[in-house]
Amino acid sequence: MISLICGAVAAGALWSNGAEADRELAAHRHQVRATTTGPAKDPPVAARYGSTPQAVAPAVWEQPENVRRSGTVHVPPRTPRGGTVTIWVDDTGTPARPPGSAADRALTSLSGGSVAAASAGAIGAGALVLVRRRAEARRLAAWEREWERVEPVWSGRLRRGSPPGTDDD
Structure with a gap:
């Protein structure tokens, strides 16, 4: 949703800036x-297709x-x-x-808005991946610490620091 808002804001800014630039240019053309x-x-030979x-x-x-x-x-x-x-x-x-036409301005605005929306989406997705990886690392570290406390009892092995031949059960 945020990426769509960013795209819309960018497209609107490109449209208004382009319209102003075209008005100024038209005054001197x-x-x-x-x-x-x-x-x-x-x-x-044609420089561009079409x-x-x-x-x-x-x-x-x-x-x-x-x-x-x-x-x-x-x-x-x-x-x-x-x-x-x-x-x-x-x-x-x-x-x-x-001077530029409304069609040129619309294409520029649409293109720029699409790039802004895609960029904002990619940044958001990247941030989400980083946050999830960090949370996963913390969860796994906590699980590892908990396992170190539970595993000797659960597996029947002696706890660390217990003398041989004693059973702490």
């Missing part, structure tokens, strides 16, 4: 239209207003020269990644 000045180069391959092409755009910029931007494969694409730029007009 802008979408602009760029025009390609050359053909798109073939995309490299990722959409992105080609690159030289392009020009204006950001801030009336300031012409140029550079290489990500475009759909086979974008021709003169094609128009929407790109994200920062306040200086440099191409930048877009």
Whole structure:
């Protein structure tokens, strides 16, 4: 139960921190239209399973207003020269990644919350194992001490310290 609470708290903290970071980032990101000045180069092999391959092409755009910029931007494969694409730029007009989405934030929160819950559960299980082992060791030591007192009488052997030939029964 405690591990679930830890996971929920971690997920909530990751969500709120991510939302704040995305709001701050969104305030400094802008979408602009760029025009390609050359053909798109073939995309490299997808970096991740399931990722959409992105080609690159030289392009020009204006950001801030009336300031012409140029550079290489990500475009759909086979974008021709003169094609128009929407790109994200920062306040200086440099191409930048877009602000995070709610889906990205949800995945990060869920992943982080799961890791926190699993970690708290593992720590709790480890602590329980240590406590049980220590209790078992104490119980066995007490049993051993008790057995040392009872065994000579129970087995019919002389008690320690008794002279030979005497029976303490």
